[in-house]
Amino acid sequence: MTQDNLPGKGKTIEAFGLQTNYLEEGEGQPLLLLHGSGPGVSAYTNWRKIIPELAKHFRVIAPDLAGFGYTERKADFSYDIKHWGKHLLAFLDALGIDKTHVVGNSFGGSLALATAARFPERFDRICLMGTPCDKFIMTPGLRAGWDYTPSIENMRKTLAHFPYSADSLTEELIEERYQTSLIPGAQEGLRKLLVEPNPEGDTPLSGMPEHVAAKIEHPTLVLHGREDKVVPTEMGMKLGRSMPNADLHIFAKCGHWVMAERPQDFLKLVLNHFQAA
DSSP states (O other): OOGGGOTTOOEEEEETTEEEEEEEEOOSSEEEEEOOOSTTOOHHHHHTTTHHHHTTTSEEEEEOOTTSTTSOOOTTOOOSHHHHHHHHHHHHHHTTOSOEEEEEETHHHHHHHHHHHHOGGGEEEEEEESOOBSEEEOOHHHHHHHHOOSOHHHHHHHHTTSOSSGGGSOHHHHHHHHHHHTSTTHHHHHHHHSOOOOSSSOOEEEOBOHHHHTTOOSOEEEEEETTOSSSOHHHHHHHHHHSTTEEEEEETTOOSOHHHHSHHHHHHHHHHHHHTO
16 A cells, blocks of 8 residues: 555545645534544544444534644644644634534544634534543553654554454554555654653653533533553543533443443434434
8 A cells, every 4th residue: 555545535625724634424414523633543444444334414514633644734733732723723724614513522622622622613513532631640551652663563452452352453553554654744743642651660641621512512422432552531531521511421331432432322422412313
């Protein structure tokens, strides 16, 4: 497989000075899907098996966020939450979308929260999946993302931290994410986005503070795997407790990939949440 025919290349539109790659399927009310971080992640590798089902009900739009997938990388782009937010809003503006539902996975959930806190009028209903909240210690799963160097075996070892059951870790997924990790600048960009682990001892990390999340009044569905080894389950519980209009669902025997490990339950809950609008 050459880089010219890698899966995941979709449409392209300029947003915040970046040629932005995105997938789009379906009609009707827009539903924005924001992927997580990690080696080889993209809109395609995160969402491709879920998009066709969601597209039966919504206009589904899944961008490669700045620094990921096939979205243009620029050396002078500053990777911080404000710039990711500006890129995201510029992307919505470029598509003529004033308001949308949003599903944010992990880092994508953090971006959704940060954007909703500053620009609440841009989102309708929110779904957060495996999303950080407040302070926590870097997990082995997040550390593995920093340490990754491209190879099939290294990708297999890195992704082993993510699901509860090894059955969810298919050779197809490993290959897809490995190939995506070969995009020029992909791993270098990822290391700009992640906090560098301390050489010894714990590495402290933080998501949105609970007192800030408490001000976000959007109807929100919080999903978290009980056995999540990447973002601790307590993060989801904090969001569920602090957000005034949040419902929380904890999935048993599930890791960081709710949409992949429990796809039918994920779809049922998400569709019920968004169709209640």
